[in-house]
Amino acid sequence: DTAVSQTPKYLVTQMGNDKSIKCEQNLGHDTMYWYKQDSKKFLKIMFSYNNKELIINETVPNRFSPKSPDKAHLNLHINSLELGDSAVYFCASSKRDHYEQYFGPGTRLTVT
Amino acid sequence: LAKTTQPISMDSYEGQEVNITCSHNNIATNDYITWYQQFPSQGPRFIIQGYKTKVTNEVASLFIPADRKSSTLSLPRVSLSDTAVYYCLVGDPYNFNKFYFGSGTKLNVKP
Numbered sequence: 001d002t003a004v005s006q007t008p009k010y011l012v013t014q015m016g017n018d019k020s021i022k023c024e025q026n027l028g029h030d031t032m033y034w035y036k037q038d039s040k041k042f043l044k045i046m047f048s049y050n051n052k053e054l055i056i057n058e059t060v061p062n063r064f065s066p067k068s069p070d071k072a073h074l075n076l077h078i079n080s081l082e083l084g085d086s087a088v089y090f091c092a093s094s095k096r097d098h099y100e101q102y103f104g105p106g107t108r109l110t111v112t
Numbered sequence: 113l114a115k116t117t118q119p120i121s122m123d124s125y126e127g128q129e130v131n132i133t134c135s136h137n138n139i140a141t142n143d144y145i146t147w148y149q150q151f152p153s154q155g156p157r158f159i160i161q162g163y164k165t166k167v168t169n170e171v172a173s174l175f176i177p178a179d180r181k182s183s184t185l186s187l188p189r190v191s192l193s194d195t196a197v198y199y200c201l202v203g204d205p206y207n208f209n210k211f212y213f214g215s216g217t218k219l220n221v222k223p
Contacts, residue, residue, distance in 0.1 A: 004155075040215075041197060041215075041216055042213075042215060042216075043156070043199065043213040043216075044213075045213075090155050090156075092155070099144050099146045099161045099201075099203070099205035100146070100158045100161065101148075101156075101158065102158070103154075103155025103156050103157070104155050105153075105154060105155055106153070106154070106155055
C-alpha cells in the first residue's frame with residue numbers, strides 16, 4: 001500500500017493551460033503539504049492544510065490553489081501555466097507535530 | 113525563519129563514517145532540527161530529528177551543540193546505497209509556523 005500517492009507522475013502541457021495534480025494519503029495524518037522542487041533541487045513549501053484549513057501559504061502566485069475535499073486528499077490546481085512553473089511537485093503528509101513528513105513520489109511538470 | 117546552510121557536496125568511501133554539518137545561526141527556541149534523505153526521482157525520506165544534545169536511531173546520529181546554532185548528521189559506515197542528497201530542516205513542529213529546508217548536501221559514496 002502506497003502511503004502518499006500522486007497523480008500524474010509526469011505532466012507535459014503548454015503555456016496558458018490549466019492543470020491539476022492529485023494527492024492522497026492513507027496514513028490518517030492531519031496535515032498535508034505541497035512542495036515545489038526546482039532544477040537546482042531547492043525544496044520550497046507552497047501550502048499546508050490541517051483538517052481542511054489552510055495554515056501555511058507561502059508567497060506563491062495566486063494561480064496556484066490547493067483544494068482539500070477531505071483529510072486524505074490535497075489537490076493542487078494551477079491556472080495559466082508559465083514556463084517557470086516547470087518543476088517537480090511533491091505532496092507530503094504528517095501528524096500534527098509535523099517534523100516527520102511522508103512524501104509522495106513527485107509529479108514532474110513540464111511547461112512548453 | 114531559521115535559514116540553514118549546508119555544504120553543496122561531499123565525497124566518501126564505503127565503510128567510512130560521514131558527518132554532514134548544517135548551520136542555523138538564528139534558530140528559534142521552539143525550533144527542532146530534522147534531516148531528510150532524497151534519492152533521485154523520489155520524494156525526501158525522514159532520517160532523524162532532535163532538539164538538543166545527541167539523538168541516535170538505527171540509521172544515523174544527530175549531534176546538536178549547546179548553542180544549537182549548528183547540527184551534525186552522522187552516518188556510520190556508509191555504503192553505495194547512501195549516495196543521495198541530505199537536507200537539513202529547521203522549524204517548530206508544534207506550531208504551524210513556516211519551516212525551511214536547506215539547499216541540501218549531495219553525498220557521493222565511492223567503492
